[in-house]
Amino acid sequence: MRKIFFDHISTTPTDPRVVEEMLPYFTSQFGNPSSLFYEHGQQAAKALEEARAKVAGLIGAEAQNIIFTSGATEANNMAIKGIAWANEDKGRHIILSDIEHFSVLFAAQALSRWGFEITRVPVDSYGIIDLGALKASIRADTILISIMHANNEIGTIEPIVEIANIAREKGILFHADAVGTVGIIPVNVGELGVDALTLAGHSFYGPKGIGALYLKQGIRIDPLLQGGFQEAGYRSGTENLPGTVGLGVVAQIAKEEMPSRIEHLLILRDLLWRGLSQRIQDIHFTGHPTQRLPGHVSFWVENAEGESLLLHLAFKGIELASGSACSSNIRGRTEEDLAASQVLTAIGVPSHICTGSLTISLGKDNNREEVEYFLEVFPGIVERLRAMSPWK
Amino acid sequence: MTNKLGPYSDKVMDHFMNPRNMGEMEDPDGLGEVGNPVCGDVMRLYLRIKDGIILDAKFKTFGCGAAIATSSMVTEMLKGKTIEEAKKITNQAVAEALDGLPPVKMHCSVLAEEGLEAAISDYERKKGQIS
Ligand code: FES
Numbered sequence: 001m002r003k004i005f006f007d008h009i010s011t012t013p014t015d016p017r018v019v020e021e022m023l024p025y026f027t028s029q030f031g032n033p034s035s036l037f038y039e040h041g042q043q044a045a046k047a048l049e050e051a052r053a054k055v056a057g058l059i060g061a062e063a064q065n066i067i068f069t070s071g072a073t074e075a076n077n078m079a080i081k082g083i084a085w086a087n088e089d090k091g092r093h094i095i096l097s098d099i100e101h102f103s104v105l106f107a108a109q110a111l112s113r114w115g116f117e118i119t120r121v122p123v124d125s126y127g128i129i130d131l132g133a134l135k136a137s138i139r140a141d142t143i144l145i146s147i148m149h150a151n152n153e154i155g156t157i158e159p160i161v162e163i164a165n166i167a168r169e170k171g172i173l174f175h176a177d178a179v180g181t182v183g184i185i186p187v188n189v190g191e192l193g194v195d196a197l198t199l200a201g202h203s204f205y206g207p208k209g210i211g212a213l214y215l216k217q218g219i220r221i222d223p224l225l226q227g228g229f230q231e232a233g234y235r236s237g238t239e240n241l242p243g244t245v246g247l248g249v250v251a252q253i254a255k256e257e258m259p260s261r262i263e264h265l266l267i268l269r270d271l272l273w274r275g276l277s278q279r280i281q282d283i284h285f286t287g288h289p290t291q292r293l294p295g296h297v298s299f300w301v302e303n304a305e306g307e308s309l310l311l312h313l314a315f316k317g318i319e320l321a322s323g324s325a326c327s328s329n330i331r332g333r334t335e336e337d338l339a340a341s342q343v344l345t346a347i348g349v350p351s352h353i354c355t356g357s358l359t360i361s362l363g364k365d366n367n368r369e370e371v372e373y374f375l376e377v378f379p380g381i382v383e384r385l386r387a388m389s390p391w392k
Numbered sequence: 393m394t395n396k397l398g399p400y401s402d403k404v405m406d407h408f409m410n411p412r413n414m415g416e417m418e419d420p421d422g423l424g425e426v427g428n429p430v431c432g433d434v435m436r437l438y439l440r441i442k443d444g445i446i447l448d449a450k451f452k453t454f455g456c457g458a459a460i461a462t463s464s465m466v467t468e469m470l471k472g473k474t475i476e477e478a479k480k481i482t483n484q485a486v487a488e489a490l491d492g493l494p495p496v497k498m499h500c501s502v503l504a505e506e507g508l509e510a511a512i513s514d515y516e517r518k519k520g521q522i523s
Contacts, residue, residue, distance in 0.1 A: 325432075326431050330497075
């Protein structure tokens with residue numbers, strides 16, 4: 001059966017051009033970048049620094065301010081814990097939004113054992129952070145604000161520049177988790193005004209297992225991993241050279257192809273949006289209508305449960321995501337692991353209603369025919385489930 | 393199509409994709425409606441009962457794959473049973489008949505057991521009022 005992949009916010013296929021460039025670094029170019037006294041090592045170090053420059057080029061940074069990590073989860077942990085530990089003499093208060101990724105939220109919560117306190121700032125019904133509440137939550141001992149650039153579930157893009165201004169005025173460091181945006185839409189660390197920024201390779205056609213933290217010149221963090229002084233001591237451990245090379249290549253490709261990709265995604269998104277609003281009754285789109293990721297459509301439908309929608313769609317070969325409680329943490333151990341999406345709850349969707357939520361995240365290789373096929377089969381699935389519902 | 397790699401057994405997927413006895417019933421002898429506190433899902437179970445034997449069962453369910461499959465399975469298990477036999481059907485038995493459920497989904501089978509209890513006590517209440 002043919003598969004239609006509409007879940008690019010969870011991951012993307014690695015671009016074959018990227019894989020090709022990575023391959024020699026598994027075999028002939030296997031050197032360790034720290035072994036600088038012979039050629040294998042020197043070649044490896046050169047490849048590492050070239051990749052660093054390319055990643056920096058994608059986000060308007062200097063190469064020396066890029067720290068490679070194992071992915072976004074590590075970069076988020078590094079930013080939150082590293083900044084907190086390095087600044088604990090200044091204060092122990094951290095501000096997040098209500099819709100952060102778990103790797104930000106739980107990293108911050110883990111700091112409570114060192115006496116840190118967390119304030120979570122609410123978002124409006126579009127998922128945009130409440131800037132007034134953000135200002136009001138700042139305390140004399142606030143050392144860090146961490147807000148995501150774009151939300152994965154509802155696609156909303158946060159006003160990062162405004163947040164950065166608020167943080168700068170108060171002398172507070174600002175980290176943005178930009179996993180949803182880097183490589184997808186233009187991201188420039190200077191224009192955004194962030195002090196630290198997280199990115200991940202597999203969210204824009206790079207390999208899994210590689211990411212980076214941008215850290216503005218002069219900002220100190222305590223490392224999570226101690227060891228042999230790789231990554232200027234910020235992140236010890238022998239570098240994932242193939243992954244790093246892959247991240248560099250994909251950064252370069254993303255920069256070149258971004259404008260045409262965005263155009264393509266916007267056309268498909270509008271087709272999807274229009275088709276859904278015409279064909280499905282009682283559908284509610286979530287997230288901001290314009291301040292949103294280009295390939296992202298999220299919504300909930302009344303009287304049809306999300307996991308059931310996912311199963312029926314998967315049966316038709318269509319793969320996407322739901323924020324319903326019933327489909328959450330299916331690998332969990334007890335029913336306590338089920339919970340309605342915190343993002344949907346934060347934008348004010350009652351939990352028994354967000355059961356019907358779906359997130360479609362389109363990618364560069366999706367096409368019009370796939371969107372039309374989805375629009376063709378989806379109404380029948382919704383009808384089938386509604387016919388089963390005792391409420392109608 | 394098999395779904396062995398997914399969270400559910402083939403049996404669950406079969407009952408989910410082709411639910412048995414889905415629909416409503418006019419003037420049921422027993423009617424149970426129960427909700428699931430964890431995720432807000434709802435099951436309605438209708439029973440046709442004659443001389444203490446369950447002749448027919450129908451359901452309507454709003455919920456996940458496990459909720460729909462257990463609803464479907466419990467209606468199959470009920471048909472032809474006496475009230476006393478039906479009362480002994482547990483959520484574990486329903487889950488086992490479906491070749492098991494993921495741990496987070498066991499509570500969905502509780503919906504089926506509670507729906508069954510509610511429908512039978514509705515029947516007994518009605519019967520008590522008549523005789
Ligand atoms: S009914 Fe919600 S998890 Fe099964």
